[in-house]
Amino acid sequence: MTESPFALCLHAADNVLVALRAIPAGTALPQGVTTRDVIPAGHKLALRDTDAGAVIVKYGQIIGTTTEAIRAGAHVHVHNLGMGAHKQDYDFGAAAQALPPIDPPAQFQGFHRPSGRVGTRNYLGILTSVNCAGSVARFIAQAAERANLLDVFPNVDGIVPIVHGSGCGMSGKGEGYDTLFRTLAGYGHSANFGAILMVGLGCEVMQIPDLIDRKALKDSARFRYMTIQTEGGTAATVDRGLGLLRELAAEANKATRAPAPASALVLGMQCGGSDGYSGITANPALGVASDLLVRHGGTSILSETSEIYGAEHLLTRRAVDAATGHKLIDLIDWWEDYTARNFGEMDNNPSPGNKRGGLTTILEKSLGAVAKGGSAPLAGVYKFAEPIDRPGFVFMDSPGYDPCSVTGQTASGANLIAFTTGRGSVSGYQPVPSIKIASNPDLWRRMQTDMDVNCGDILEGVTLQDKGQEIFDLMLRTASGAQTKSEAQGFGAVEFVPWQIGAVM
The missing domain is CATH 2.30.130.110 (Archaeosine Trna-guanine Transglycosylase; Chain: A, domain 4)
Structure with missing residues (x-):
């Protein structure tokens, strides 16, 4: 350069x-x-x-x-x-080269779960099966706050209502149903929840008994469920929900932070509100941090399929085998068909803000976005919200819409998020902490209360390697309990956005 x-x-x-x-x-x-x-x-x-x-x-x-x-x-x-x-010339696997492991691996202080996974936070979740239960879930959380329920449970980080706009008015089978099913099941198993209360209405398409019978959600000590219709309405459901939350809080409070290897970290990587510097500073610096995590035995997830379009060949060349590379191209083919049948285009990006920041085409944006993935081999390709079952650098299918993409990554197992931005982003993703990484010094100066890392100093001579190490070290501190800027401001209550695919009926 x-x-x-x-x-x-x-x-x-x-x-x-x-x-x-x-x-x-x-x-x-x-x-x-x-x-x-x-x-x-x-x-x-x-x-x-x-x-x-x-x-x-x-x-x-x-x-x-x-x-x-x-x-x-x-x-x-x-x-x-x-x-x-x-x-593009996909040249499957031609550039796949394993990174040398780092020994001894780094550690963080996390919450060890019976599943073997490790949480970076210890929340109580109120998970809803359908939009109709959303307000009641929030009423239960508000009642718990008024009652100061968590005052006697110091190891519990808070109560997170997980509400959304789907679960009914949809087909009971097919791609849309399966995607929501995986998403809800994934949140139910999130290592960042110490316990889960699930609330439904009772007559919705996404039936709670289906989630239970298919063993998507289990663990009687850490999971309870109820429906508003069975309980006898809103007031009765809130009253019973408050009692169940006390039981679940007592169970979640038994968990305490203990040393865990960095291999237990699952990092979801995002970029939003990008600019002409994102692909030069913040994204490649996060790529260095991603490689460090992989070398320590951990997992990093790249997503936003519509925003790797035109740069997918850089990933297929790093695929561990041809089958993995072909899975990625199958996703690209699906997206081309998906956008066409919905009268859209794959090159409808960059957004107006991206363009003001200097990005012109989706090819340019994608090349910068892929830099978040570092240089590690592509170890796997997954559906939206599909459980990640191997370590290393992987790809999960998702839209480029950040809240939706992070929702899928969290359902797939992410317990930490790193989010680069050049224009500025204000969001959080409970129950998973999100580290915000600024691409330029002007953004850092203007929005320092929202940004955790300044990558603008790379333009002034700081190396990508040093900045990547800085991000990795912050990841360990955050995983051990240090608050991010978005957490400190209370973000995360409205960013659960399951991907709705298919007809709304």
């Missing part, structure tokens, strides 16, 4: 530079080009003259095709750059 006071060339094959700061028109750059336009911070400018219909290369990869001739020094963005046709 060639560094200058004004702009970066990220790869020898690139024909664009990335502005480190806003650059006035007429500025002569050390790369031998003079700017023809004002170049906003994080945006691209042409390194040399380019004809219409030619490819633009960034990160050493094609990010789009010019829609008009572009002169050297001109601003390269949505007005003169489009997607264009793209074809």
Whole structure:
């Protein structure tokens, strides 16, 4: 990477530079080009003259095709750059190379569960089977708060109502039903819940007895369930729910933090509100941290299938075998069909905020997003909310909508989230703590009360390796109980968003 006071060339094959700061028109750059336009911070400018219909290369990869001739020094963005046709060489497994393990492995202080998994938090969950039970679940949580129920249970971190907008008005079989079933079951088994109370209405499609009979939810000491219709209405359900929560809190309170190896960490990785710096600073720094976790025997999950589109070949080349690589491409094929039949397009990203931050095409955004995955081999590919059953770097299918994607990762077993952002993100994901990672110094200055890590200093000379180690060390502290900024502000009550697939009836 060639560094200058004004702009970066990220790869020898690139024909664009990335502005480190806003650059006035007429500025002569050390790369031998003079700017023809004002170049906003994080945006691209042409390194040399380019004809219409030619490819633009960034990160050493094609990010789009010019829609008009572009002169050297001109601003390269949505007005003169489009997607264009793209074809990738998947070369399954060609670049898969195991990372050397780190011995002795790092440790954190976590909650050991009977399942063998380890929680980073110890919450009580009130899980709902259907939207109709959402208000009642919140009423139970509010009643527990008014009664100061947790005052005598100091090892319990809080009560989390998990409410959503589905569970009925849907088919009782097929893709949509199976996805919600996996999601609810996954939350019921989350290592970050010390105990679970499940509440349903009683007549919904997603029946609680089905979850019980199929052994999706079990453990009589840590799980209770009831329906509003059977209990006799709202008031009776709240009253009984309060009693059940006391029993469950007493059980959850028995858990205390104890040493656990880093191999027990399952990290969900997200990026949202990205900018032109995300793929240069925050995402590759998180990739370094992901590799460190894998080397310690842990698991990291990359998701957002619609936001790896155009960069999937970088993952298939790292697949541990051809079958794993083909599973990823099957997901891409499914998404192309899914968006087409719903009159959408795979390249409808970047969002308006992403574009203001300098990202032009989904190819460009995806190349930056994939950097979160580091360099470890791709060990597995999973459906949304499917249980992760092996360590290492894996991929879980999901939309690019962050709350939905994190919901799937949590259901799949994530007990920690790392979230990079260049525009700013304010969200949290109870019961899982979320570390917010800023890609640029301006965001860090403006929203420091929401951001946990500043990756903007990479632009000032801090190495990706040092920043990745900083993120990994924070992951261990957070897993051991240190609060993130989003937790301290109380985020996490509205970010449970199951992926709704199929007809709403």
